[in-house]
Amino acid sequence: MRMRAILGALVLASLPVMPAMAENMTPDDIKKLVDEAVNKRMQDYERRGGAIEKREGDTAEPGIGTLPELGKDLRTEKPQALSFSSSGSGRLVYAKPFVAAPKAIVGGYMDIQYRAHRKAVMESGYASINNNQGTTNGFDQQRFVPFIYADVTEHVKFASELEIEHGIRGTSTNEISLEFAHMDYLVNEPFNIRAGILLIPIGKFNLLHDSPLNDLTDRPLVSQFVIPSTLSETGAGFYGTFYPGRTSKLDYELYVTTGPCGYTTAGAPNVTEQTGTKNSRQRKCASEDGLDINNGKAVSGRVAFSPILGVEVAGSSYYGNQSPTSYNPLSISALDWTLQKGPFEIIGEAAWAYARGNSRAIPGSANPVGSFLRGTNTMNPLAGPPQRMSGFYIQGNYHFMPAFLTQWAPKRFGEGSTFTAVVRYDKVNLNMDNHGENRGDLDQVSFGLNYRPVEDMAIKMSYQYMPKAYNPNTSTRVHDSALVISAATYF
Numbered sequence: 001m002r003m004r005a006i007l008g009a010l011v012l013a014s015l016p017v018m019p020a021m022a023e024n025m026t027p028d029d030i031k032k033l034v035d036e037a038v039n040k041r042m043q044d045y046e047r048r049g050g051a052i053e054k055r056e057g058d059t060a061e062p063g064i065g066t067l068p069e070l071g072k073d074l075r076t077e078k079p080q081a082l083s084f085s086s087s088g089s090g091r092l093v094y095a096k097p098f099v100a101a102p103k104a105i106v107g108g109y110m111d112i113q114y115r116a117h118r119k120a121v122m123e124s125g126y127a128s129i130n131n132n133q134g135t136t137n138g139f140d141q142q143r144f145v146p147f148i149y150a151d152v153t154e155h156v157k158f159a160s161e162l163e164i165e166h167g168i169r170g171t172s173t174n175e176i177s178l179e180f181a182h183m184d185y186l187v188n189e190p191f192n193i194r195a196g197i198l199l200i201p202i203g204k205f206n207l208l209h210d211s212p213l214n215d216l217t218d219r220p221l222v223s224q225f226v227i228p229s230t231l232s233e234t235g236a237g238f239y240g241t242f243y244p245g246r247t248s249k250l251d252y253e254l255y256v257t258t259g260p261c262g263y264t265t266a267g268a269p270n271v272t273e274q275t276g277t278k279n280s281r282q283r284k285c286a287s288e289d290g291l292d293i294n295n296g297k298a299v300s301g302r303v304a305f306s307p308i309l310g311v312e313v314a315g316s317s318y319y320g321n322q323s324p325t326s327y328n329p330l331s332i333s334a335l336d337w338t339l340q341k342g343p344f345e346i347i348g349e350a351a352w353a354y355a356r357g358n359s360r361a362i363p364g365s366a367n368p369v370g371s372f373l374r375g376t377n378t379m380n381p382l383a384g385p386p387q388r389m390s391g392f393y394i395q396g397n398y399h400f401m402p403a404f405l406t407q408w409a410p411k412r413f414g415e416g417s418t419f420t421a422v423v424r425y426d427k428v429n430l431n432m433d434n435h436g437e438n439r440g441d442l443d444q445v446s447f448g449l450n451y452r453p454v455e456d457m458a459i460k461m462s463y464q465y466m467p468k469a470y471n472p473n474t475s476t477r478v479h480d481s482a483l484v485i486s487a488a489t490y491f
Contacts, residue, residue, distance in 0.1 A: 098150075108146040108161075111211040113486035114139050119478045121471045134473035141168060143211060145179070157184040163230070177283055180232050188240075194255070195236035201253040201302035202227050202318045203334040203349045211488035215397055216448050217460050218484065221426040222391030225276030225440065226351040227334060231318075233257035233282045233298065234290070251304045251314075259298035260330045261285035262322025262355065267365025269385045271322070271330070271355040272377040273431040273439045274472070276389060280322055280330060280355075296321040310340035325364045328357035343399040350392035359384035359433065379475070380436035389440065391428030397421070416455060422448035422462070437477065443468040457489035 082095050098104060115122075116137035124135050144167050150158040160181035167176075182196030199207055205223040209230055223229040235257030242250040260280040262270050270279040282290050298320025306312040314336050322330040334351040361367035375381040398421045405413040423446070430440020448462035462484050469480040 103152060104148055104150040104158075106146065106148055107491060108144070109210055109212050109488060109490045110141070110144045111217075111486055111488035112139070112141045113217055113484060115217075115482055115484045117480055117482045119469075119471060119480045120473065121469065121478065121480060123473060127473070132473050134471070140166065142166060145210070152183075155186045157186065158182075159184070178232075179230055190240040190242055191238060192240055193236070193238050197232050197234050198237070198255050198257060200231045200233055200255070200257065200300045200318060202231060202300060202316050202332055203302075203351060204304075204314060204336040204338070205229055205349055206231050210490075211486075212456055212458055212490050215420050215422045215450055215458070215460070216395075216424060216446055216462050217486040218446070218462075218464070220349065220393035220395075220424070221428045221442055221444060222349055222351050222393055225278060225428055225430055226353050226389055226391045227332060227349075228276065228278040228281050231281055233259065235297070245307075247308050249306045251306075252302065254301040255299070257298050257300065257320075258282050258290070258292055259294075259296050259320035260322040261287070261293055262328065262330055262358070263293075263324060263362060263365075267325075267362055267367075269355070269358050269373070269377060271353075271358050271386060273379070273386050273434065274377065274470070276386075276428070276430045276440060277330065277332070277353055277355070293324040294321055310338075312338045322355065323357070323362050326357070326362045328355070328362065330355050345397040345399075346394070347397070348392065348394040350390075352390045353388070355387050358387045378431060378434055379439050379477075380434050383431065383434035383436055386431035386433060386440070388432040389428070389430045390432060391426070391430075393424055393426045395422065395424035412453070416453075418452050418455075420448075420450050420452070422446070422450070424448075439470050439475075439477075441468055442466070442470065458487070460484075460486045460488070 082097060114137070118136070120134040120136045122135045122138060124130055124133075142165060144164045146162050148158075148160045148162075152158055161179040163175070163177055163179040165175040178197050180197050180199045182194050182198055185193040187193065201207060203223065205220060206227055206229045209219065209223070211217075219229055235255050237253065237255030237257075239251075239253040241252075244250055259282070260277075261282060261284060262280045264270060265286045270284065271277050272279070278284075285291075285293060287293060298318060300316070300318040302314055302316035304312055304314035316334045316336075318330075318332040320330060321327055330353070332351060332353045334349060336349040337347065339346040359373055361369055361371045361373060363369050367373065373384045375383070377385045399418050400421070401413060401418050426442070426444040426446070428440060428442050429438065430442075431438050443466065445465045446462050447465075448460060450458050450460040452458050464482045464484060466478075466480040466482070469478050470476075471478045471480075
């Protein structure tokens with residue numbers, strides 16, 4: 001109807017240029033003439049598939065030209081919903097609802113770092129040529145992480161993160177995976193439903209681990225080995241927020257997910273003295289599809305209480321069977337805290353893990369069932385693989401901006417810019433059952449200074465003192481230190 005009205009108006013507008021014809025015409029003659037002209041133009045329009053005739057002087061859009069009205073069947077007056085009965089061939093790939101009404105937002109973050117160690121603890125991959133000595137310094141573009149977010153409706157949301165680690169490497173040492181990808185159905189603030197690949201709510205760092213957010217380049221040791229950030233699994237659950245008092249807030253998350261993969265296909269433990277729980281994550285599972293290895297599920301949850309703005313204390317827990325042939329559950333418990341007052345912050349996290357039966361052989365392994373795996377995955381030949389491990393970090397931040405810099409270069413050091421001085425102490429013990437030499441008994445003190453031109457971007461420099469460190473190239477304990485310089489930004 002809209003096209004018919006437009007064509008009718010064009011015909012009427014052309015009548016004054018034909019005065020001799022219009023002078024002797026009655027109103028009925030004019031109406032008949034208009035109807036005939038409009039019908040002829042409509043037939044021409046429909047014969048061309050609805051395309052507007054190209055006029056002299058028009059210029060084509062560069063490339064392949066404008067996209068068709070892909071969500072619409074042009075033989076009808078209203079858009080047709082995409083379904084299996086939709087007609088077409090090559091253009092069907094564009095017939096998606098978001099083409100007609102875009103909803104998605106694309107963003108992400110990236111980082112790059114340079115680190116120089118006193119000891120050659122960085123792996124080179126050339127063990128036979130360089131006598132397995134490793135290297136002391138190098139650049140690394142550690143993470144490139146695109147985000148895709150979308151408001152599907154007022155109540156349906158979508159969020160995802162694709163992580164590409166060490167993307168320049170063409171070997172198995174790089175990692176491309178979905179960090180998370182889930183749909184949310186919002187019911188109300190106290191109760192909402194979530195399903196997909198979920199960030200497991202163990203500690204706060206696993207939920208907020210983006211490089212631009214953190215004031216030091218390296219993640220805390222406890223968040224690398226006891227809580228293997230980033231820990232994500234496939235499942236479903238719910239989350240919400242309550243307000244028990246005038247100034248207080250209570251947040252919670254509770255999920256049921258696939259669960260850990262704690263053993264190799266040969267029955268060897270993935271929870272080790274060197275890597276902690278890192279290799280028991282679902283993404284490391286022997287199943288190519290990352291499916292359950294034992295028809296079991298894991299349960300995880302976190303409750304965070306904030307009595308006033310700037311103060312939060314949270315407890316969280318995770319529990320799931322990690323064995324394909326027996327009941328050997330992995331449990332992780334954590335406590336995290338955030339205290340903020342003016343320019344000062346104190347943040348931290350403590351975690352405890354228990355891999356029950358991890359030091360004993362499971363059915364299907366090369367050792368007798370239940371036998372002690374003496375000397376396996378440990379530096380102490382009398383010890384076995386770890387069952388208990390723990391760790392914590394505590395970090396202090398001070399945000400400031402010198403007045404002379406603001407006066408000297410207000411465009412560079414203006415509103416939104418800040419410096420942060422940081423000090424952090426890390427400690428982990430990845431084999432508390434081993435009273436001898438332990439690869440995972442690590443201590444580290446970090447001193448850092450970073451500059452944020454805006455809140456979303458950070459240039460960082462830190463010095464790490466490691467009185468207890470481990471060299472994976474030589475399998476020895478070392479006393480090490482490192483200078484780390486990095487930059488990270490959202491985009």
